[in-house]
Amino acid sequence: MxxxxxxxxxxxxxxxxxxxxxxxxxxxxxxxxxxxxxxxxxxxxxxxxxxxxxxxxxxxxRGGVSPDATPEVTEASSGVVRVDAGRGCSLLAFEHARPVLIDKARTHGVALLALNNAFHFSALWPEVESLAEEGLVALAMTPSHAFVAPAGGQQPLLGTNPIAFSWPRPGKAPFTFDFATSRVARGEIELCRRSGTAIPDDWAVDPDGRATTDPARALQGAMLTFGGHKGSALSIMVELLAGPLIGDLLGHETRPADDDGAGRPWHGELIVAIDPRRLLGDDMERQLQHAEALFEGVLAQGARLPxxxxxxxxxxxxxxxxxxxxxxxxxxxxxxxxxxx
Structure with missing residues (x-):
């Protein structure tokens, strides 16, 4: 060990x-x-x-990320902000656009952030949680490279395509979840490969389409969606909303950076921010407390909140x-x- x-x-x-x-x-x-x-x-x-x-x-x-790109933030409309990462990391692009997104959500009740042309590797929960800490409800999603087979298939076509959501809680840390639409995050398989640990046989198939417990073979083959066709449908939704809808690529149109210089590791991310005060007015505090009944009901059963x-x-x-x-x-x-x- x-x-x-x-x-x-x-x-x-x-x-x-x-x-x-x-x-x-x-x-x-x-x-x-x-x-x-x-x-x-x-x-x-x-x-x-x-x-x-x-x-x-x-x-x-490998030339897959610009180390000094300056994100370009533009206000596409009253409720939409765009940021071009310039093939830099998505994290800096989000940080540049975040204040504008918050201002638009508070002004109009709901705002969208289209983040384009970015190298993305990170978890989404820090982004949505930072918005919930400002009192906003937030939803984020991004496609990734084609690592996952659609339900019923055996070849990589979809990304791991995570979805993250965060809800502000009065006096408490936000309710937040962030999960891939694949059975697990690709990083989990990579960590198993690094440690020499076998994976469950329902995480992925090998290049021949057979179930495998070998993380190296899994990384060469195709990951599987969670919940079969349900996870597959959600994954396709992410591809559409954070791809063509914001003028960016589908997962299978991208490729990880490689030594041949043929990689295309840049794609998009969509973030939705909603201001509950603009929706509810003076009733906001009561409704946020109303939501606490749901969280309390989960905990009362001995279950754990995300x-x-x-x-x-x-x-x-x-x-x-x-x-x-x-x-x-x-x-x-x-x-x-x-x-x-």
Missing amino acids: DETITLSLDALETLSLELLIRHGFDEAHAAAITRSVVAAQRDECHSHGVYRLIGCVETLR SQRRHEARRRSREHGVTISASLYRELTRLREAAEG
């Missing part, structure tokens, strides 16, 4: 920033990426945590630091030092 190492949040942030900047990301992109991966690691979302720094550096080396485990992990990490595998820490440290020359 791999040993672990515990770092303070500040130490982990410093490691991430130094690694990214030394490999060529400008300070703005490095900071935005660091905020995302450290938040995920803090909340024990390992599949989107600091191990993703390795992929960011590899994508940059994001509850994350928030518990967040409290532990802030108090005791963040624990990662010693092998991952050594790999990140070597990667940082490798750029010094």
Whole structure:
């Protein structure tokens, strides 16, 4: 079993920033990426945590992300804001557009953000949760590269195509969920490959279309949707809403960055922000309390709310630091030092 190492949040942030900047990301992109991966690691979302720094550096080396692109924000209409990431990371583009999106939602009741031409690798929950912390209801989705077979098929066509939602709660952390429409996030299979751990046989099929417990064969084959045809339909919805509807690509029209320079790892993201006060007026506080009855009903049965485990992990990490595998820490440290020359 791999040993672990515990770092303070500040130490982990410093490691991430130094690694990214030394490999060529400008300070703005490095900071935005660091905020995302450290938040995920803090909340024990390992599949989107600091191990993703390795992929960011590899994508940059292969020319799949601009390390210094300046996002261009435009106001397409009264309720629509667009941001062109310029083939930079989606995280900085969202941060540039977020204030405009919030202002439009508060002014008009609902606003849409179309984020285009972006390299996207991160979890969506930090984005929607940050909007819910401003009192907004938020929904986000993005397609990814063709890693997933549609229900009844065996060949990659759809992305993992996550959906995230966040609801503001008076005096409490927002109710938030973020899940792929595939059986699991691709990062979960990658973590199993890295650790030499078998995967359940219903996560993916190998290149020959057979069920597999080998994560390497799964990554070469096709992942499966959750819930069969239901997950498949939701995945197609994400492709349409965060692809053609915002003037961007479908997942199978993109490709991860590769050494041949033929990759096209840029696509879109759609975020919807709703201001409950504009809908409900003076009745907003009562209706938000009304919603609490649902959450209380879940907890009363001994069930867990989505994001509850994350928030518990967040409290532990802030108090005791963040624990990662010693092998991952050594790999990140070597990667940082490798750029010094």
